[in-house]
Amino acid sequence: xxAFLFKLACEPFVKMLQLxxxxxxLQDPYNEFMIQENKSVSREALAEDFNAQYWDERFSNTSI
Numbered sequence: 001x002x003a004f005l006f007k008l009a010c011e012p013f014v015k016m017l018q019l020x021x022x023x024x025x026l027q028d029p030y031n032e033f034m035i036q037e038n039k040s041v042s043r044e045a046l047a048e049d050f051n052a053q054y055w056d057e058r059f060s061n062t063s064i
Contacts, residue, residue, distance in 0.1 A: 037059055
């Protein structure tokens with residue numbers, strides 16, 4: 001029973017993590033995730049400058 005409840009509790013977090021890791025999309029309506037998104041940096045900038053600067057400016061670690 002504990003494993004079942006743990007699985008249900010972890011499912012939203014795992015889905016959010018997978019979406020961010022594999023698609024670069026962050027859907028965090030309650031700001032609970034360890035990463036915050038800066039929406040002022042657009043994806044169009046990625047086409048011009050495809051280095052890590054886009055990712056550094058778009059997403060930041062909240063624990064720092």
